[in-house]
Every structure is written in C-alpha cells, then in structure tokens.
Amino acid sequence: MLPELFFGYFAAVIILLSVIVITRRNPVHSVMWMLLLFFHIAGLYLFLNAEFIAAIQVIVYAGAILVLFLFVLLLLNLREELKVKRFVGAWPAGLFITTAILVIVLGAVKSFVPGPAGKYSIEFIKQETHTKALGKLLYTDYLFPFEIASLVLLVAIIGAIVLAKRKTRSK
C-alpha cells in the first residue's frame, strides 16, 4: 500500500507541476516550478532505489542546466519578448496529435509484459551500492553506447565553441 501511495503522490505532483511550468506567464517563476519538478523526479528515482541517478538528476539538471536556463532568461529582455505572438495557432491539430498519442500509449499499456528479473535485484544493489553496480555495468557491458553518448556530447561542445568563436572573428 505504501509504495503505491508514494508512486501516486510523485506521479500526480509531477504532472501537476509540468502543467504549472508551461502555464506560467513569468518565465523565471516557470523555472522555479521546474526546479521543484526536478526534485520530484529525483524522488521518483530514489523510490526506485536508484540513488546515484537521483543525485545526478539534482546535480546536473537542477544544479547546472536549470541555472543556465535562468542565466539565459535573465539576459533576455523579457518585456519585449513577451510581445511576440503565439508560435503555433492551430490548437485543434495539436489536440488531435496528443489524443492520438494518448490512444496509442493506452493501447500499448495493455500488451506490456515486465521483463525477466536479472541478477540486479534490490538486495544485490543494496549490498553492492547503486553507484558501484551502475559504474561496473557502464564500463563493461555498455561501454560502447556509453562512449557513443560521450562522443555526441563532445561534438555538441565543439559545435558551441565554433559558433561562439565565429562571432568574435566577424567583429
């Protein structure tokens, strides 16, 4: 009963907070609600015994990326930005697409089969600690996808530097 209660709380609050985030007029307030949302997502990870992911969620998303969001928002001239018209006017099309996705998801839930339980049971992770278990897997079985992900990030970093450099050269 208690696990369902916890999950219900997190799921309901996450949905509620997401709605609040996209309906705020003031983008800075929006970012603050998003901060609360990220903490709830971290709570959901903790609830799943993924303590390392929970900590990284707070450090990377709440601590670094959201601060960068805030930084960009503070540098924008909000009073002028707010005068821009809505980007998309055709809400019936949006409603149609989202309902279609909802129907597909609901249809897919029916045929959901939980995967076979591997050796990474809760007891195993508790004994091994989550950080260690995750690190071992990432650097042995899943080394290739891990390296590809880091290469993609490296490309993004180099791209950002190239873009920034070009601007100073044109002066």
Add this chain to the structure above:
Amino acid sequence: MSDILNILITEETLNMLMKIGIIFLKIAVVLGITLLHVAYATYWERKVIGHMQVRLGPIEVGWHGFLQPIADGVKLFFKEDIIPANADKPLFYLAPVIFMVSALTSLSVLPFFDGFVIADINIGLLFLFAMSSLGAYGIILSGWASNSKYSFLGGLRSASQVISYEIAMGLSLVGVMMMAGSLNLSDIVRAQHQYPTGMFAIPQFLGFFVFIVAAFAETNRLPFDLPEAESELVAGYFTEYSGFRFALFFLGEYTAMLIMSSIAALCFLGGWTIPKFITDAMPLLMNVPGIVWFLIKVYAFMFFYYWVRATLPRYRYDQLMAIGWKILIPLALFNIVLTGTLRTMGVL
C-alpha cells in the same frame, strides 16, 4: 475505539516512532550546535581579522566582546523589514530561505564522529554537491527578485562563478572517491584511517589544493567574493535585503563555510580519526573522543578562511574565470588520471 488503538499501537509502530524521535532529537542537537557555531564564527572572524590588522575587534559587549554575536542577532531580529516596491515578492521571500535551507540540509549527511550522522546514505558526497548547487538559486533569485542593478549583477556573477567552480570542486573530490572506493562520508573517513598516512591530503595534495580554492569560490569568500564586492556592487545580491532576511543570508554563508570546512576535514584530513603513526607513538591520545579531532580540523580550516580574507586582495572577474577554467579544472583532471594510474600500478 480501543480495538483500533490496539491495532495501531503495535510493537513495530512504537519502534518506528522511537526511531523518528531519535532522528528529530539528533536534528535538533545538530542544528542548535551549528547555529551557535555560526554565531560565534562571526565573532571569531572579527577578532582574528582585527588582531591581524593590529586592531582589537569587538570589545564592548560582555567580556572581550563575547556577547557581540547575540547583540547582533537581537538587533537584526528587530530591524525593519524593507521590501523594494517593484520586487518580485514571492521570489524575494523565497530566496534567503532557499539559501539557508540548502546550507542546513547539507548538515544531515556529515558524520561528526564515529556513528553520529543523521542520515548515513551511500551517496553522501553527491548529496553535498546537490545541496551546494541548490544554494546558488538563493543567490541568483535574490539578485533578480530585488529589481536592483547591483543585486542583479551580483546574482549573475554568482551564477557563473558557482557553476564554474562546482565542476572543479566535484573533480577534485573524485580522487578521494577513487582512493576510498565509496561515496559514503563515514566510509571515506574509515578508509583514510586504514591508509598509511592517515589522511588523504598527502597523497591527494593536488586534489586538496583544487578543493581549497574551489571551496573559497563556492562560498563567495575573499579573494573570490565578487558577487558581493562592496567597492563595486554595494553588497551584491543581498543589497536590498534588511532585517532578518539579511541575517538569513549571513547565517547561510557562515553555515556554508562550516560545511566546506567539514568536507575538507572529512575527505582530506581524516575526519574524527588521527593518523595511526601518531597514536602508535602516543597511545594516550587514543582516549580523546573523535569529535575533538574533528572540531580541531574544522576550526583550523575556518581559521584559514579568515587568514586568507585578512591577507589577499580580491581578484578581477576575468581572472577568477581564468583560474577556474584554465588552471583548476585541468589540474583536477590531471589529478584523476594520475590517481587512477598510480592506483592500477599499486603505488597508492
């Protein structure tokens, strides 16, 4: 009625309530002692800097000014609370609370002596990083919500400073994590006690250096206190705050300093233990309780904070960024590679 009570009050629930009660007691003790420490850290700082500059420091209130922090606290509590007319009120109220709460929450994972820690979690060190990055919101929001250019500049400076130095600080502690093989602070201290030198500050001297510099920048202390540089920004991000809201920022800064000192003591200086070769030479020292060693290390680091403040001038902002990105981060990365290589070779 009594049936329901009997079902509710079983052995299990009583045990659980007992545990919760003990945790609350621990929280109360830790908070009380920390806030007292914070109050007297301000007094101590004024005394130390005063004597370093050939002044006396606070001397009027009580014996050698010993009651000065209490007088200051009472004064701040009764001061008028001024809110700028165009401030964003909810965020203006929220900012000092976020700043203070994130600092106080970090206390929950610090082991003060063997076995005394409120939450003995496996990711203690990561939890500390998470909370210190949350504290940055308090600073940025206070800068933005005050609707004042000085506050805003202070907030922006702090945002980029904290992000830059958080990377260096995280990387500097990776060496410690590799040496101890754990993120649990109690385990890190125990691993140091097993290690021949008794402290990770000796094999991890590069990491320790990067950590010290990053800790000064993270807590916005001199020589990196650009977010509140009084000669250019009045008081930086908390210019518009007064009364008890100002006091919350003040308390939060000193709590953050205490926490940084505690992390240094736990991760690099051996926490509540002293090196084995010292206890072997002087077995009498075994009887000294661990909290004494821990507090000595924390106080020494706090003293270092004051010493640097009284000695060094403030850096320029571009110098600060250059130190962070061009010196500290490469140095910390080099330390990780070096530690990893030496660990696999079996030297460390």
